[in-house]
Amino acid sequence: xxxxxxxxxxxxxxxxxxxxxxxxxxxxxxxxxxxxxxxxxxxxxxxxxxxxxxxxxxxxxxxxxxxxxxxxxxxxxxxxxxxxxxxxxxxxxxxxxxxxxxxxxxxxxxxxxxxxxxxxxxxxxxxxxx
Amino acid sequence: xxxxxxxxxxxxxxxxxxxxxxxxxxxxxxxxxxxxxxxxxxxxxxxxxxxxxxxxxxxxxxxxxxxxxxxxxxxxxxxxxxxxxxxxxxxxxxxxxxxxxxxxxxxxxxxxxxxxxxxxxxxxxxxxxxxxxxxxxxxxxxxxxxxxxxxxxxxxxxxxxxxxxxxxxxxxxxxxxxxxxxxxxxxxxxxxxxxxxxxxxxxxxxxxxxxxxxxxxxxxxxxxxxxxxxxxxxxxxxxxxxxxxxxxxxxxxxxxxxxxxxxxxxxxxxxxxxxxxx
Numbered sequence: 418x419x420x421x422x423x424x425x426x427x428x429x430x431x432x433x434x435x436x437x438x439x440x441x442x443x444x445x446x447x448x449x450x451x452x453x454x455x456x457x458x459x460x461x462x463x464x465x466x467x468x469x470x471x472x473x474x475x476x477x478x479x480x481x482x483x484x485x486x487x488x489x490x491x492x493x494x495x496x497x498x499x500x501x502x503x504x505x506x507x508x509x510x511x512x513x514x515x516x517x518x519x520x521x522x523x524x525x526x527x528x529x530x531x532x533x534x535x536x537x538x539x540x541x542x543x544x545x546x547x
Numbered sequence: 548x549x550x551x552x553x554x555x556x557x558x559x560x561x562x563x564x565x566x567x568x569x570x571x572x573x574x575x576x577x578x579x580x581x582x583x584x585x586x587x588x589x590x591x592x593x594x595x596x597x598x599x600x601x602x603x604x605x606x607x608x609x610x611x612x613x614x615x616x617x618x619x620x621x622x623x624x625x626x627x628x629x630x631x632x633x634x635x636x637x638x639x640x641x642x643x644x645x646x647x648x649x650x651x652x653x654x655x656x657x658x659x660x661x662x663x664x665x666x667x668x669x670x671x672x673x674x675x676x677x678x679x680x681x682x683x684x685x686x687x688x689x690x691x692x693x694x695x696x697x698x699x700x701x702x703x704x705x706x707x708x709x710x711x712x713x714x715x716x717x718x719x720x721x722x723x724x725x726x727x728x729x730x731x732x733x734x735x736x737x738x739x740x741x742x743x744x745x746x747x748x749x750x751x752x753x754x755x756x757x758x759x760x761x762x763x764x765x766x767x768x769x770x771x772x773x774x775x776x777x778x779x780x781x782x783x784x785x786x787x788x789x790x791x792x793x794x795x796x797x798x799x800x801x802x803x804x805x806x807x808x809x810x811x812x813x814x815x816x817x818x819x820x821x822x823x824x825x
Contacts, residue, residue: 471576509558509559509575512555529558
């Protein structure tokens with residue numbers, strides 16, 4: 418049995434009332450679709466997966482992250498270019514008050530509106546080779 | 548600049564204030580997405596507690612207070628009086644009178660709150676009354692059904708009422724609970740799903756090293772009921788199959804029934820008659 422499908426089975430066992438949403442997540446995670454890193458914001462995930470509510474979505478994404486199906490990234494964006502990240506962390510708790518922005522060559526004080534929560538689907542995940 | 552820093556510090560302090568790692572993840576996402584209002588469902592969710600026999604069920608009020616304070620659930624203790632064990636064992640007429648009360652109350656609650664989600668936690672005799680109520684009222688729609696110390700038959704056909712709740716039903720089983728077996732063996736219409744589980748597709752059996760009322764405390768509710776009720780998340784029990792194996796005598800005692808007793812009395816009478824005639 419594919420390890421990926423085993424992991425999704427355990428996700429369905431954990432969220433049996435969200436089986437449809439888990440199936441949609443499985444389709445999204447399907448590694449055959451892409452060979453590069455794909456990134457989604459929680460809002461985009463909510464739109465694509467359609468769980469009961471946002472709280473359930475975060476629970477599902479947290480479990481999927483623990484299972485190695487996704488990677489959670491907390492990214493600090495550059496204050497000069499909102500599309501460019503200057504650093505990435507596992508949690509907002511790890512973000513220092515100041516960060517060096519290579520684009521400007523200056524230390525910048527981090528503000529909460531610079532922080533983005535991102536979920537990544539990696540092409541070389543453990544389940545893709547099982 | 549100082550204001551920005553304090554905002555980040557304040558965000559981190561808010562996240563750190565949650566000791567549970569899951570709640571911390573949710574808090575982090577919630578704050579990064581713009582606040583708790585963006586993350587919680589605003590639909591009203593009523594939680595009905597249905598008690599068992601021979602009790603006035605203080606646990607209903609004990610559980611209601613923290614659940615009301617800490618979640619968006621609205622707990623409602625549903626009572627039907629204290630049913631004496633003798634009345635509990637008799638098939639008629641006491642079961643019907645209690646069923647009428649539960650039927651009326653649950654249907655009234657549904658009618659008064661047409662847009663709310665209603666979930667039920669039923670214990671012991673309450674599981675029997677809930678199943679009968681659902682069978683009697685096909686329009687009664689529930690969200691989650693959690694059973695503990697269930698006295699429903701393990702062959703209860705959940706398909707008959709499958710459209711009235713979200714599958715699966717959660718069945719919390721106490722491996723030190725002999726009462727469902729006793730109810731099955733010493734009366735009619737009851738079963739031992741609270742001792743051995745349903746083992747069916749529409750149910751999830753979770754086994755715990757608990758007795759009949761060991762579920763009825765906030766610790767169990769917090770660890771195993773609230774994740775389900777709030778997030779639809781089924782937390783498995785940590786008890787494995789080997790550790791829940793009963794001893795020979797425990798198994799035999801649970802099998803001992805009214806039929807066994809009647810057979811023993813009958814054989815004893817036969818021996819007595821035979822010995823007096825010889």
